[in-house]
Amino acid sequence: MNETLTVLLESLVIGGLIGFGASAGVARMFHAPKVQGMGAFRTLGELNACQNDPVAHFSFGLGFLFNAWSSAVGTGALTSDVDHRIVPHWTASVAMIKNRKLAETLHNPRRMAITGTAVGMVLVTLLNTTAASIPHSLQEVAAKVLGPASEWLINPVMPIIFWMAAVDAGRRAGAWGTVLGGLGHLVMGNAVPGIVLGIVIGKGVDDLGWTKVTKSLAAVVLTLFAASTFLRGADVTLLQQLNVDIPHWLTHLHDVTGTKPE
Amino acid sequence: MTDTSTSATGGIPAQNSGSGSGEERAKGGFLTKVPGEGSFWLSEWAFPVFVACLAAGIFTGTQLYYTYGTGVFSDVAVASMLKAGMENGSYGAAAAFGAGFLFARIIEGPMVGILDIGGSLQTGVGIGIPAMLLGAGFTAPLEHFWLAIPVGALLGGLIGIAILAIRRATVNSTGGTSTFGADVMMGAGNSAGRYLGPLVIISAATASLPVGIGSTIGAALFYKWQKPLTGGAIIGAMIAGLFFPIPGK
Numbered sequence: 301m302n303e304t305l306t307v308l309l310e311s312l313v314i315g316g317l318i319g320f321g322a323s324a325g326v327a328r329m330f331h332a333p334k335v336q337g338m339g340a341f342r343t344l345g346e347l348n349a350c351q352n353d354p355v356a357h358f359s360f361g362l363g364f365l366f367n368a369w370s371s372a373v374g375t376g377a378l379t380s381d382v383d384h385r386i387v388p389h390w391t392a393s394v395a396m397i398k399n400r401k402l403a404e405t406l407h408n409p410r411r412m413a414i415t416g417t418a419v420g421m422v423l424v425t426l427l428n429t430t431a432a433s434i435p436h437s438l439q440e441v442a443a444k445v446l447g448p449a450s451e452w453l454i455n456p457v458m459p460i461i462f463w464m465a466a467v468d469a470g471r472r473a474g475a476w477g478t479v480l481g482g483l484g485h486l487v488m489g490n491a492v493p494g495i496v497l498g499i500v501i502g503k504g505v506d507d508l509g510w511t512k513v514t515k516s517l518a519a520v521v522l523t524l525f526a527a528s529t530f531l532r533g534a535d536v537t538l539l540q541q542l543n544v545d546i547p548h549w550l551t552h553l554h555d556v557t558g559t560k561p562e
Numbered sequence: 563m564t565d566t567s568t569s570a571t572g573g574i575p576a577q578n579s580g581s582g583s584g585e586e587r588a589k590g591g592f593l594t595k596v597p598g599e600g601s602f603w604l605s606e607w608a609f610p611v612f613v614a615c616l617a618a619g620i621f622t623g624t625q626l627y628y629t630y631g632t633g634v635f636s637d638v639a640v641a642s643m644l645k646a647g648m649e650n651g652s653y654g655a656a657a658a659f660g661a662g663f664l665f666a667r668i669i670e671g672p673m674v675g676i677l678d679i680g681g682s683l684q685t686g687v688g689i690g691i692p693a694m695l696l697g698a699g700f701t702a703p704l705e706h707f708w709l710a711i712p713v714g715a716l717l718g719g720l721i722g723i724a725i726l727a728i729r730r731a732t733v734n735s736t737g738g739t740s741t742f743g744a745d746v747m748m749g750a751g752n753s754a755g756r757y758l759g760p761l762v763i764i765s766a767a768t769a770s771l772p773v774g775i776g777s778t779i780g781a782a783l784f785y786k787w788q789k790p791l792t793g794g795a796i797i798g799a800m801i802a803g804l805f806f807p808i809p810g811k
Binding site: 303306307310311313314315316317318319320321322324325327328329331332333334335336337338339340341342343344345346347348349350351353355356357358359360362363366371372375376377378379380382383384408409410413420424427428431435436437438440441442444445446447448449450452453457458461462464465466468469473488493496497499500502503504506507508513517520521524527528531532557558559 | 601603604606608609612613614615616617618619620622623626627630631632633634635636637638640641642645652653654655658659661662665666669670671672673674675676677678679680681683684685707711718725726729731732733735740741742743744745746747748749750751752753754755756757758759761762764765766768769773777784789790792793794796797799800802803804807808
């Protein structure tokens, strides 16, 4: 079979699957924490920032479409914005054209899933088959304007927002959030996951005390941090920067597991 | 004043998440009627189904990338780790990075009520697990479309079930009355989106003067029309960039 046709047909199936799943998950986010949703905190915030206006949702998605398009041209990577931003916003926009009631559109998993399937099919096929044909000047704007803006949002703006929320949520959440946030930036490159886990432990202990649930939660989180430190080679980097000789067995262990820092 | 149904002024999130959203029941047809809390769409067991669909799509996207060089659902930096493995056969970095994210998000997801798609599925199922499979020599799921879909769906289903199991043991456990600070994080997540509009304008003004002017005018017009200024900032920057391309370096 012709390669372009294969990519086109596969893209239709892939787009339908991601559109259905992501849109249903995003609609369920608005019912969290009672219902388990799927998306991201920033997706939730950005959807709310568009204030159920179809034009705003559409233009928001459009900006990231150009970003994804330009990325697809050069590297074949569609960017994570496809599931986090373009699909949710365009699905919301289409769903809201005739009806502005949030309960019936953005917050309704059935409506979002069915609309999202169609949006995903069109979007992924478009990205995979036409990436080479978009105007160069628009690719430039997308890469040079939206790229830095969304990087700044993820780091440092979001860490600060979550950090302040942790500090305002009480002394225990603030303390855990601060420690795990700082460590999170050291070992994962972004403080948000650490702060979020800090709030989870801090508020959990506030509400329940040190029960079996909260103890095992803290143990799992600390294990996670230890594992990430090793897997990303942060231990070696730390020893280097402290001017301490790295033990031979540690270098060897990182060599064997393929986890040397860059 | 205008035809928008919210009374909020630009930039302020008009809606919040919460249980109040289901109250306004519609009388409309199949698509508009809000499924109730007890329906399939908001039920607990629908969650693994949705995760399975999304994971199947993302995993198959990686299959498309592996065979045809386009279609992976991750950012360039993350996808390049997988690409490095495809070129020189060392998948350690991609596998460790992806698996670490997947593990972190599976713990976090049930606690906060939102599973992060980027970390868990795009990085974990899209990059980490394929890197592990390829590193171990299992290339078949990444070479054949009809094998990639069920493998991705199975992985997603398992992740969904794991999340429900952790949820049962923690948030929904008997006697447990904690939401583990989900409300705190919802609030922070809600306010994060407000920052994007100003950030886009600052970034546009840094890129070039015409693009910065376009972005500022667009945002100001959207604010005047009581629309979120992020959309105006992006459209203004793009229109200006079309006529006055950003100079290289």
